[in-house]
Amino acid sequence: MLIDHPLLGLRDSSEFIYMGDAKLLNRPNWKSKNSNTKFIDYGYLRKNPAGEHKELWYHEQGDRSWLVVTRNTVTHEILKVELARYLKRKANAK
Amino acid sequence: MAKLELKIEKPLNGYSKIINKIKIAEYQFDDLISLAIPLKSERKCQLNFKKSLGEPMPNIENSIINRSGILGFRIGLDLLFICNPSHSSFAKKTVPLLKQAFYITDQTGGWCGVKVDGDRVIEMLERICPLNLSQKIFAIGDVKRTIMDHLNVIIFRETEKKFILFSPSSSSGSFLKSIEISSRNI
Structure with a gap:
């Protein structure tokens, strides 16, 4: 499987480590109401869809960047690859 | 003795x-060091790199070789390596200059x-x-x-x-x- 890294181009998936659901980027605020429930959801509950899924991939044997890869879990087609740092900064700026 | x-x-x-x-x-090689660019210091590091090595800071996955034969390459957005094959004043002169802008780790x-x-x-x-x-x-x-x-x-x-x-x-x-x-x- 090849991953089209936004900065480096096509790279073999053996250079990357799968790091789970991309919802891990959105850590709940511990001061918010129902933070206990939110943290259980954040830490343990996953949708595990058969279809489009946003995932975190870490380029360990490369530039050490974190990517958000949108992948179809049925066909393994990679639909989109984004740098996690840019997505997070964009979200924080809102 | x-x-x-x-x-x-x-x-x-x-x-x-x-x-x-x-x-x-x-x-x-005599020295191999890694340089990390501190957050929001890209411009300062670019100027420092040029001053220290006499060549512009390379883009990601590119390299430079300066007049003393020192090889510099960038492998990530904020990570570079400098390899000094044999230039004698590298540790005494170049590294202290680079330290003014980058985080440095000796990886020789x-x-x-x-x-x-x-x-x-x-x-x-x-x-x-x-x-x-x-x-x-x-x-x-x-x-x-x-x-x-x-x-x-x-x-x-x-x-x-x-x-x-x-x-x-x-x-x-x-x-x-x-x-x-x-x-x-x-």
Whole structure:
């Protein structure tokens, strides 16, 4: 499987480590109401869809960047690859 | 009292061999340091790099070689390596200058260099390297970090058929063995 890294181009998936659901980027605020429930959801509950899924991939044997890869879990087609740092900064700026 | 002299021992003890017309030799260097760009300091680091090494800071996966033969390459948005083959004033003059802008880690003992050179070098590398080695994608002067035979490797293209491979010195023996086997099997 090849991953089209936004900065480096096509790279073999053996250079990357799968790091789970991309919802891990959105850590709940511990001061918010129902933070206990939110943290259980954040830490343990996953949708595990058969279809489009946003995932975190870490380029360990490369530039050490974190990517958000949108992948179809049925066909393994990679639909989109984004740098996690840019997505997070964009979200924080809102 | 006998005079004692400390000598640096290289990870592959100056290994050099030709297998299937591919010359495989340890690439020896005096210093290898990594530079990390602090958050929001890209501009300051660019100016400092130019001042310290006399060349502009390379783009991601590109490299520079300055007049003293010092090789600098960038493998990530905020990570660079500088390899000094033999320039004597590097540690005393260049490193303190670079320290004014970058976070620096000395990695000299952590890495081992192997130079591979020959007409069939691409055939040999294709067996262990997952990268596209065509010159359109991986041009002369480019550098990439990847995985070869389960080991982390930084590969630098010096000329069309000459590469320098940096791998962790702790596993350099295993890496050399995989290069030798791949060279025999082409």
